[in-house]
Amino acid sequence: MRHHKNKPEMKFVKSLGKGTYGSVDLFSYTKQDGTMFYNAVKISDHSQDDNSIKREFRVLKKLRGCQGIVQSFGNSLIQETDSNGKKVYKMAIEYAAGGNLTEFIRVNRKLSDTIVKDFTRMLLQGLVSVHGRGYVHCDLKPENLLLFPRQDQETRLCSHELKISDFGLTIKAGEESVCWETEAPFVGTPLYMSPESVRDGTTVEKTLDLWSLGCVVLEMFLGKHPWLGAGVDDIKSRLLCGKAPEIPESVPCDARKFVEKCFARKAEERGSASELLLHPFLKGEGKVDGDGGGGGERRRVGLRVRKPPSRFEDIAKKSLELKVISSKSSKFKRVLKKPLKVKILPPRPHKI
Structure with missing residues (x-):
């Protein structure tokens, strides 16, 4: 049966x-x-x-x-x-129980440096995957970045894993987007589009996503959209005139340089997603493994605080060993030609 x-x-x-x-x-x-x-x-x-x-x-x-x-x-x-x-x-x-980045920014307003770096790193790791297979996302924005809550079983602290979604406009690099129109020759969302997106007859390259990345990073720091209050025609005019969204002085120096690189007028000067993962802005926190710095598993970085011994006397009662190096040693002579004087101080009285 x-x-x-x-x-x-x-x-x-x-x-x-x-x-x-x-x-x-x-x-x-x-x-x-x-x-x-x-x-x-x-x-x-x-x-x-x-x-x-x-x-x-x-x-x-x-x-x-x-x-x-x-x-x-x-x-x-x-x-x-x-x-x-x-x-x-x-x-x-997949169901993203944490919602999207737009909602997260609306609730938390300006995000901390640590969270911005963490989200930026995860976003770049996703772009390494997308670009590595020859695609350009073409509509990178907070609304299309989903958050998945992750709870650490040891600390009980909750963090979020960020993933790229909405690939409805995605095309192969080097092709002309079928979404481009004569009257509005751009692909994606105006607030996050690049200068090359407003030029007629331009093919789509991977660096288009990196401009949008800069807009997303800037929004995480400021808690508001780039080009806030500007209309589509105004944005297009500014991009054609060589302007990029303003980066306020409140943005940290290393982050400012990162966003400026994303906003490079010459697309080739923006580098690649793999190269941006190695930018000083993202170094020093977290660890990225795998091809191009983004293909491996992301490891969380945490601090482990060791508990002190139950009694201070456990340490105090341990004897100290003193290793004496002969002054006749050749290595000793090279380092020190003058004899050392040791001054012995009486123990300090214990304060109650």
């Missing part, structure tokens, strides 16, 4: 959001043993937007298992028909 394992029971929980190309809902899944897990399901609302979710699914399949990338599930998109008889596609992805 053959036994078939039933699929986990799927139940709608709530809507997570709605955008230009569709919506995202949260579903719970209950296994036969009673355990439960959650997945987010991205749904294309209109048939004309099918290309976006199909493109995203193809890219995410190529990026499965990569660090810093939201993971998708299944071998193909789920095709269904809605109540109006229109064809819709669904894609199951």
Whole structure:
């Protein structure tokens, strides 16, 4: 007799959001043993937007298992028909319980230097994965950066892992984006687009994402959008005139240099995601392993405080050993030609 394992029971929980190309809902899944897990399901609302979710699914399949990338599930998109008889596609992805970076900044306002460095490092690790496979994300912004809470079992402290999501506009490097239009020749979101995004006939290169990265880092430090209050035409005009978002003096020096490198007018001067991982701004905290500095597993850095001995006398009672070096030693003579004088001080009285 053959036994078939039933699929986990799927139940709608709530809507997570709605955008230009569709919506995202949260579903719970209950296994036969009673355990439960959650997945987010991205749904294309209109048939004309099918290309976006199909493109995203193809890219995410190529990026499965990569660090810093939201993971998708299944071998193909789920095709269904809605109540109006229109064809819709669904894609199951990881559920980010921490929301996105936009929400995180709105709640916490200006982020600390440590958090900004940590998030920047994780974002770059994700870009190393994306660029390493020949893709350009083309729409890097806080709203597309998802946070996954992680609790340390020893310290009980909660941190967040950041991952890149929303690959609906992603294309291969060196190609011209199909999303570019004659009247608005840019790809992505105006607040985070690069100077080359507003030039006609420009092909998309990986350095486009690095300009957007600079905008994201600046927003984490300031707690507000770059180009705040400016319209699309105004932003385009400023970019064509060689201007970049202003970097206030309040931004730390090393971070300022990092953002300035991202905002280099000549795209080739921005370097690469792997090179930016080695920038002084990110050195000294955390550790990145793997190819190009971003392909390995990210290790958390923590401080371990050792407990003092139960009694101070445990140390005080241990005898000290004094090693005497002969003055006839050749090594000793090279270091010191004059005899040493040792001054013995009486012990200090113990203060109560």
